[in-house]
Amino acid sequence: MINGNHFSLILLSTNQCNAACDYCFEDKTRDRLSLDRLRIIAGKVLDHMEEHRIGALTIHWQGGEAMLLPPRWYRQAFAWIRDAAAARGKRVEHGLQTNMLAYSPEWDVLIAEMFGNSLSTSLDYPNLHRRAPGRAPGHYDALWARKVRMARAAGIDVKVISVLNQGTLEVGAERFYAYFVDELGVTDFQINTPFPGGAVNAVKQNLSLDVSELARFHRELADIWLERGPYDDVRIGPFDQLMNYFMDRDACLPCIWGRNCAEELIAIDARGNVAQCDCWVTSYPDYHFGNIFECDSLSELLRNSPARRQFFERPIKLMQGDCIQCDYLALCHGGCPVRTYSVHQTLVEKDPYCHLYKSLFRHMERRATQLVAPSLQRSSRVGS
Amino acid sequence: MSSIVYQIPLAQLAAFRGRALIVRSGHPHDLVAQLRASDLDNLAYVQLCGLPSGTDVLMHWAKGLPIDLLLDNPAQDFPSLYGYATLLDNHPVRITLPVETGFEKAVKLASSLQFAVRLQMGQPQASLIGSLARLLDDYLHKFTVGQPIECFHGLLLGFCNREPLNLWAIQEEDPALLRYVDERGTVRLPGRLAVSEYDPAPESFVADWSRRLSAEGTECADCPFFASCRGYFKWPHRDYDCAGVKALLTTLQQAAGELREDLAAAAPVSGASP
Numbered sequence: 292m293i294n295g296n297h298f299s300l301i302l303l304s305t306n307q308c309n310a311a312c313d314y315c316f317e318d319k320t321r322d323r324l325s326l327d328r329l330r331i332i333a334g335k336v337l338d339h340m341e342e343h344r345i346g347a348l349t350i351h352w353q354g355g356e357a358m359l360l361p362p363r364w365y366r367q368a369f370a371w372i373r374d375a376a377a378a379r380g381k382r383v384e385h386g387l388q389t390n391m392l393a394y395s396p397e398w399d400v401l402i403a404e405m406f407g408n409s410l411s412t413s414l415d416y417p418n419l420h421r422r423a424p425g426r427a428p429g430h431y432d433a434l435w436a437r438k439v440r441m442a443r444a445a446g447i448d449v450k451v452i453s454v455l456n457q458g459t460l461e462v463g464a465e466r467f468y469a470y471f472v473d474e475l476g477v478t479d480f481q482i483n484t485p486f487p488g489g490a491v492n493a494v495k496q497n498l499s500l501d502v503s504e505l506a507r508f509h510r511e512l513a514d515i516w517l518e519r520g521p522y523d524d525v526r527i528g529p530f531d532q533l534m535n536y537f538m539d540r541d542a543c544l545p546c547i548w549g550r551n552c553a554e555e556l557i558a559i560d561a562r563g564n565v566a567q568c569d570c571w572v573t574s575y576p577d578y579h580f581g582n583i584f585e586c587d588s589l590s591e592l593l594r595n596s597p598a599r600r601q602f603f604e605r606p607i608k609l610m611q612g613d614c615i616q617c618d619y620l621a622l623c624h625g626g627c628p629v630r631t632y633s634v635h636q637t638l639v640e641k642d643p644y645c646h647l648y649k650s651l652f653r654h655m656e657r658r659a660t661q662l663v664a665p666s667l668q669r670s671s672r673v674g675s
Numbered sequence: 676m677s678s679i680v681y682q683i684p685l686a687q688l689a690a691f692r693g694r695a696l697i698v699r700s701g702h703p704h705d706l707v708a709q710l711r712a713s714d715l716d717n718l719a720y721v722q723l724c725g726l727p728s729g730t731d732v733l734m735h736w737a738k739g740l741p742i743d744l745l746l747d748n749p750a751q752d753f754p755s756l757y758g759y760a761t762l763l764d765n766h767p768v769r770i771t772l773p774v775e776t777g778f779e780k781a782v783k784l785a786s787s788l789q790f791a792v793r794l795q796m797g798q799p800q801a802s803l804i805g806s807l808a809r810l811l812d813d814y815l816h817k818f819t820v821g822q823p824i825e826c827f828h829g830l831l832l833g834f835c836n837r838e839p840l841n842l843w844a845i846q847e848e849d850p851a852l853l854r855y856v857d858e859r860g861t862v863r864l865p866g867r868l869a870v871s872e873y874d875p876a877p878e879s880f881v882a883d884w885s886r887r888l889s890a891e892g893t894e895c896a897d898c899p900f901f902a903s904c905r906g907y908f909k910w911p912h913r914d915y916d917c918a919g920v921k922a923l924l925t926t927l928q929q930a931a932g933e934l935r936e937d938l939a940a941a942a943p944v945s946g947a948s949p
Binding site for chain 1: 731734735753754755757758760761764765780783784786787788789817818819820821
């Protein structure tokens with residue numbers, strides 16, 4: 292939360308990447324953060340937290356490719372941020388999103404100390420679009436799998452994000468689950484929908500999937516997970532959190548379904564540009580909130596940004612449309628701004644995956660209801 | 676200390692300091708500036724009027740203190756609720772709104788944002804009973820409604836626990852419990868009664884009113900909900916047709932019965948997997 296009790300910052304330590312994925316939404320450059328510039332960013336973030344009496348900060352490190360800066364850089368960054376935050380009585384946690392292509396055992400101690408021995412990486416199945424420059428996707432897969440095995444051997448918990456594509460729908464949910472769980476041994480992964488963010492290219496123009504087919508895939512994968520997940524000790528996002536939601540447990544739904552992502556996070560890239568999230572910060576300069584190196588105060592920058600105001604107002608404006616009639620308004624609030632913008636070139640439309648979301652919500656609600664005791668189905672008022 | 680709570684404008688704080696209070700204002704900064712730490716002990720909640728800006732100042736002030744946001748024009752202003760949702764990080768926040776055309780959108784959004792809701796029921800028009808029935812169904816059965824909607828919530832719990840109910844109290848309109856103080860400092864009856872010329876002793880208003888209705892032989896005389904309602908829906912127009920609200924109360928009573936049976940039948944329920 293920006294103005295609540297917690298601040299989430301997506302920090303691009305570099306805008307450079309060692310991959311050349313066809314569908315990447317980022318406009319990559321060779322910029323890397325120096326430690327001096329990092330101190331400026333961290334100092335202004337801590338000032339902002341102080342001004343808003345925010346006690347805790349989570350920094351989600353990513354790029355470009357975050358591992359293009361060496362472990363020793365992160366070690367110094369970690370120590371400086373830790374000490375600066377402690378001096379102001381703030382708590383800081385760190386997360387790492389990486390493609391792992393540059394991973395080596397040299398990272399292990401840092402990952403244990405700074406990232407709680409856990410990281411998040413990405414792989415699609417089948418992989419159609421992720422590749423190293425000039426190489427085929429198969430090369431990426433093999434290299435990625437080798438690095439993941441190495442990391443696991445070192446005891447690192449590896450989480451995976453997978454973006455669905457036409458090939459995924461063709462192989463089907465059963466094969467998809469078997470590939471990740473049985474072949475790769477992945478036990479914690481999240482499926483994401485594609486969107487044509489950033490500069491247009493031929494691949495992005497053909498990213499769109501039949502939403503009905505996509506919804507069917509989601510439902511089938513959810514059912515497979517519900518059947519086997521408990522035995523395989525597997526978690527698949529967003530199914531696990533939706534089940535939590537519909538079973539009245541604490542649930543942490545993905546940011547695309549937040550009440551307003553403008554309240555929840557910002558991103559800063561290696562050039563100091565500040566934007567809503569990593570999907571916006573390198574690719575859509577018209578939607579930059581400002582530049583942290585060019586302002587005296589992050590709080591002022593955020594308060595006075597016309598672009599940020601548009602994000603804040605998006606759900607308010609969407610309420611003039613049919614979202615207010617939706618049974619699942621509480622879970623979605625109109626969905627993801629960048630998925631919307633990349634398709635409709637405006638923020639003031641609902642998420643193009645609306646039909647998918649509703650289908651999935653309905654399905655998970657039904658499955659959750661089947662799992663709870665019949666005697667509790669009639670009313671959910673107990674203990675309110 | 677008297678058990679009566681005074682609903683005062685912030686400007687009357689000095690005159691009523693030390694009593695049990697609800698303080699209303701359209702200026703969040705003024706609330707923070709004028710309410711002392713010692714005042715908070717006597718404060719039931721603060722009420723924000725006129726959809727004020729600048730509520731960030733309340734975020735870390737008096738954490739846990741309930742906030743009531745008055746939405747006078749729900750059909751038009753409901754989207755603005757998004758602007759107040761961050762208050763929920765540190766406060767219980769309730770939206771109070773009148774039951775009038777278009778109000779159901781506001782209730783829907785408020786519930787979706789996890790605000791509690793208080794419906795100023797009054798004497799709802801027949802054309803709004805359908806909307807109320809749909810909201811009641813959502814309240815009773817939808818996972819997406821996780822916070823109380825009053826008066827449904829108070830009535831359901833009362834019916835379920837077979838406790839004596841006072842709808843006037845649930846609606847914060849019982850003069851024995853609450854008084855409204857206007858901008859000049861004049862103490863009035865609460866809610867719809869504030870402009871009333873009917874002037875019994877405030878402490879006995881509900882008893883007097885319900886006794887009067889019984890004596891007049893209105894439909895209250897043989898109404899199964901009269902013990903809970905106590906003539907709430909007959910104020911101010913005694914000829915108000917209660918058929919719609921009786922249907923709502925019947926639904927609530929049935930749901931309470933089912934809930935009671937479910938609770939009795941359910942052994943300690945273990946969480947289902949996964």
